[in-house]
Amino acid sequence: MKYIIRFFLILALLISLIAIGLKITGNGFLIRGVWITYLHGETSATIDDLKFFDSDTIASSEKKSPWDIHPDYNKTTLSDSLKKTLEISESVAFLVLKEDQIIHEEYWDDYSDSSLSNSFSMAKSITTMLVQIAIEKGYIKSWDQKVVDFLDELKGEYVNKLSFKHLSTMTAGLDWNEHYTNPFDITAKTYYGRNVSQLMFDEVSVKMEPGKTYEYQSGATQILGMALEKATGKSLAKMASEWLWKPMGAEHDAFWRIDDNGGKALSFCCFNSNVRDYARFGKLLSHHGNWEGEQLLDSAFISLASSPFKVPYYGYSFWIDDQHFETPIYYMRGILGQYIISIPEKDLVIVRLGKHRLAKAEGSVHPIDFIAICAEVMKDF
Numbered sequence: 504m505k506y507i508i509r510f511f512l513i514l515a516l517l518i519s520l521i522a523i524g525l526k527i528t529g530n531g532f533l534i535r536g537v538w539i540t541y542l543h544g545e546t547s548a549t550i551d552d553l554k555f556f557d558s559d560t561i562a563s564s565e566k567k568s569p570w571d572i573h574p575d576y577n578k579t580t581l582s583d584s585l586k587k588t589l590e591i592s593e594s595v596a597f598l599v600l601k602e603d604q605i606i607h608e609e610y611w612d613d614y615s616d617s618s619l620s621n622s623f624s625m626a627k628s629i630t631t632m633l634v635q636i637a638i639e640k641g642y643i644k645s646w647d648q649k650v651v652d653f654l655d656e657l658k659g660e661y662v663n664k665l666s667f668k669h670l671s672t673m674t675a676g677l678d679w680n681e682h683y684t685n686p687f688d689i690t691a692k693t694y695y696g697r698n699v700s701q702l703m704f705d706e707v708s709v710k711m712e713p714g715k716t717y718e719y720q721s722g723a724t725q726i727l728g729m730a731l732e733k734a735t736g737k738s739l740a741k742m743a744s745e746w747l748w749k750p751m752g753a754e755h756d757a758f759w760r761i762d763d764n765g766g767k768a769l770s771f772c773c774f775n776s777n778v779r780d781y782a783r784f785g786k787l788l789s790h791h792g793n794w795e796g797e798q799l800l801d802s803a804f805i806s807l808a809s810s811p812f813k814v815p816y817y818g819y820s821f822w823i824d825d826q827h828f829e830t831p832i833y834y835m836r837g838i839l840g841q842y843i844i845s846i847p848e849k850d851l852v853i854v855r856l857g858k859h860r861l862a863k864a865e866g867s868v869h870p871i872d873f874i875a876i877c878a879e880v881m882k883d884f
């Protein structure tokens with residue numbers, strides 16, 4: 504028995520020494536990351552991990568706006584190929600709007616129309632929409648205003664040239680490695696860390712001239728959100744509630760993850776809502792920023808955001824597919840296959856939430872599952 508006790512004492516000591524070492528070396532975030540993932544049977548971030556973090560509430564309106572149900576609701580059977588795509592990617596929710604009415608919805612694994620799910624990088628599009636509204640309200644002069652006007656703590660050789668536009672279009676030129684499997688990478692530090700603002704100021708710099716090269720960097724949207732909060736004096740959650748969530752008549756509160764210190768939102772990810780309320784963003788985009796007669800976003804900006812900037816597949820934080828279909832398609836996208844897809848010419852909006860995303864199609868930046876979803880929905884609906 505004494506050997507067993509000694510073993511566990513030594514083990515506890517080793518764990519304590521490792522934890523101390525990680526904190527001293529600035530890698531304390533790994534302790535949190537391991538606890539949230541591996542010690543809960545996961546290997547990475549999941550759609551359900553909001554419960555492990557603090558968050559700000561994005562309050563819904565007292566005046567709800569339930570969706571109208573299409574006369575052909577759930578009368579169309581999904582094709583076998585689409586069913587297979589949705590199942591192998593472990594989808595949890597799938598919804599199609601036709602003419603602003605729900606014509607199809609389906610759920611898996613005990614998820615429902617009110618189940619929360621992490622948006623991951625779809626939050627980048629939401630952050631960009633909030634910046635546009637802040638510009639329209641006069642908090643920010645234009646997309647060309649320099650970010651250092653609000654965040655003078657930023658550093659780097661080209662920091663004085665960095666504008667809001669560069670952050671939204673992924674042409675910021677940051678010293679940032681977008682890597683999702685390396686636990687020591689800046690992306691993991693930002694996701695699991697406890698002081699996101701300090702991390703951006705201490706470990707991120709503008710190393711290349713902005714506006715020259717497209718490079719997808721979550722740090723760009725994190726800085727975009729920080730600058731927006733500084734410009735308005737409001738939290739992202741408060742802005743999202745006042746400027747989008749309540750005007751769109753969302754039926755449920757949503758939640759935006761924050762860090763522990765100072766309550767700063769993770770603007771590059773981590774907006775949490777359900778499939779029906781996510782669909783409101785698709786309707787807003789399809790109607791060029793107009794929500795049932797109220798212009799929430801300038802229609803000219805919707806056209807700008809959904810048009811290529813530096814590369815043919817990315818605009819102002821929206822993905823664009825001009826490669827696989829004759830009709831224009833633009834969409835919001837998260838790392839695990841979170842999609843809010845707008846197909847205006849077909850009067851269709853598609854929302855898919857799930858646990859995995861399939862590989863990118865050969866010679867394309869667009870995932871196989873996204874392409875299959877669009878093709879089959881346009882054929883069937």
